[in-house]
Amino acid sequence: MPFYKALDALQNGRATEPVTILQIGDSHTANDAFSDQMRTQLQNDFQNAGRGFLQPGVPFRYYHPAQVTVTSTGWTPVSAFSKTAAGPWGISLVRQHADRPASMTITADEAGGLGRGMVEFLSQPGGGQLVVQADDGGRTVVSTASTRNSDAMWLRMPTTPDTRSVTVSAMGDGPVDVLGWEVAKGGPGRPAPGILYSNLGITGSTIDILSRVDPEILSEEIRHLNPSLLIVAFGTNEGFNTSTAFDSYSARYEQIIQTLHGAAPMAGLVVVLPPDGVRQERLPPSIRSCEQLAPTGRGFATPAALDTVRQAQTDIARRNHWMQWDWRQAMADPARPDGRCAILAWGARNPPIAAKDHVHLLKPGYQQTALSLYNDLMHGYTIWSSLKHKK
Known part of the structure; x- marks a missing residue:
């Protein structure tokens, strides 16, 4: 994996330039709590090269970049x-x-x-x-x-x-x-080795927003930023929107990510499945509710469309041999082994680590799940390093 090669160069003092990671997604990415935990962990272990690429100015209310x-x-x-x-x-x-x-x-x-x-x-x-x-x-x-x-x-x-x-x-x-x-x-001409981790998120967006990026501008940006890892994190809004066109969703999702990855073919790519989210609604008997899985789950259920999104992203990642990481699975516990309905339990904690909207996490929840992704990436890096040394 190109990302692991770049980390190895940093760790062994061979790197002359920073290693850049781009996380692109919706509001979970726009909120810098998850990405900053990732940034902090990586920079602590592989040197801090600075803040990296940011959206210009103040792009939206409550913008607080780390x-x-x-x-x-x-x-x-x-x-x-x-x-x-x-x-x-x-x-x-x-x-x-x-x-x-x-x-x-x-x-x-x-x-x-x-x-x-x-x-x-x-x-x-x-x-x-x-x-x-x-x-x-x-x-x-x-x-x-x-x-x-x-x-x-x-x-x-x-x-x-x-x-x-x-x-x-x-x-x-x-x-x-x-x-x-x-x-x-x-300094100019003297980049500091280390990690640059950029989070580029738009609240309310779906994967389709990336289709609006100008191909020529994207090509030049990727050439300049030279990312070693792309983390793509969409799906929550698709899963909660009643207007999502699922007859074409899989094809659109795959094509858009292939275009993004095609602009950075040497970068690793992680498809992030959306975190747990539920809503309260009238449930027919055929729909599995959260009532059995969380004390506050009465009347709440995972939107069926969110499961459709997750399955589509899983299939596409496997077909293209992209790494996938399941954000909902990172919220699992013994009572909820797949993470389903966990957001209700997280919101009921004292203090809570999930928001009252049952869709977003609070800062501690984002930090906890970011550590899960970081540990998964580092587990892969350990395996890659051991295989490399055996050759």
Whole structure:
């Protein structure tokens, strides 16, 4: 597995560049609790290379990325989740737009956290000036104007190993669109080895949102970010939406992930089956409820569509020889050996580790399940390492 080869290089001091992991998904990914636990574990064991690639500015309310603080004034976030918003879109699935003066600032929680960085923006006819200012004096100004329409461009931040914060500003002399920004340790031309773990999630989204990513932009982003591992985590919204077209879901899911993986053929890929989720409804006798599995389960059941989604993702992962990880199974206990209806028990704990909506986890629940994925990945790494040394 390419990811394990990259970890081995880090562990044995042969790595000259960071190892990048991209987690892409819905609200479970947008909430940085799960991904930050993964990030923390990996960076503790294989070095901390910095925060990595982020959605630009403040993409949605309650945005609290780990390791950095982000503020934004004057920018308008535009999401690929909006069916009325026109593209193009990059892998962040969000862009920040400004027609007037605007600024966004990213500040590292520790010194030296922004030693190197890049800003991804769109060039466009009539585009305005973009200014990137580091807190220790570096400043770069670039025009985003172009005769071509909506090409993605990358601008190096004027940082040093001592840079703590960077501000990206639109001057108000024309439209400016920012697709993302990347910050890491080290310095220009001197990347620090270690782990970069990026979570790119959109609340309410399904796998179909990835079909809106521009293929040319995606290709350039993957070339620049060079991920060693892709973690794809969709399915909750498909399983709870009554409008999901299941006659074509499997084909769409497989094609979209194949397109994503095709842009990064050297990266490992993990298909994450959605976590447990239930809803209260009138249940015919043929539907298995949660009543037998949880004290608070009366009238609650797993949506049948969620099981359909899980089975489709399982079949596709096996057919393509992609690693799969079952988020619901990570919630299992002796009373619920497959994790079904566990979210009710998790919500009934004191203190609770699942949200009252019976769909999302709270921070401790996300952290606990992230440790399960981390341990599964490391178990595979141990096996891979032992086989490697036997050759």
